[in-house]
Amino acid sequence: MTYPIEVISAASRVGAIFADGCDRCDIADLELLQSAGLMTVQPVEQPSDTLEIGDEAWFFNAAGDALVAAIRANDKEPGDG
Numbered sequence: 001m002t003y004p005i006e007v008i009s010a011a012s013r014v015g016a017i018f019a020d021g022c023d024r025c026d027i028a029d030l031e032l033l034q035s036a037g038l039m040t041v042q043p044v045e046q047p048s049d050t051l052e053i054g055d056e057a058w059f060f061n062a063a064g065d066a067l068v069a070a071i072r073a074n075d076k077e078p079g080d081g
Contacts, residue, residue, distance in 0.1 A: 001063070007036045008071065014039075015060070015068035023048055023057065030058045038064030 003011075010029040017025050033039040044055045051057055060068060 003036060003067065007032060008067070011038060011056075011064065011067050012071050012075075015071065018060075019072075023050055025058070031070070033060075033064060034058070037061075038067060 010032050014029050014033060017023075026051045030039060031033050034041070038060060039052050040061050041056050042059055044053055044057045047053050
C-alpha cells in the first residue's frame with residue numbers, strides 16, 4: 001500500500017518513540033495513523049511507568065508494524081546489517 005508522506009513521517013516518529021520505550025506521542029500523529037488504518041486503540045495489558053492495566057493506549061496493527069519496519073530498514077546505512 002502507498003501512504004502520503006505525512007503518514008510515513010508520523011509512522012517514523014511514533015515508531016522511533018515506541019522503540020525507545022516511551023509511550024508519549026503527539027496525539028495528532030496517533031490520530032493520523034489510526035485514520036490511515038495503521039493503529040488501533042486498545043486496553044493496556046502490561047503496565048508501564050505511565051500506563052496501568054486497562055488504560056486505553058495506541059498500538060500499531062500489523063500494517064503499521066510493517067510500515068515502521070520498512071522505514072527502519074530503509075533508514076539503515078549500507079553495511080549496518
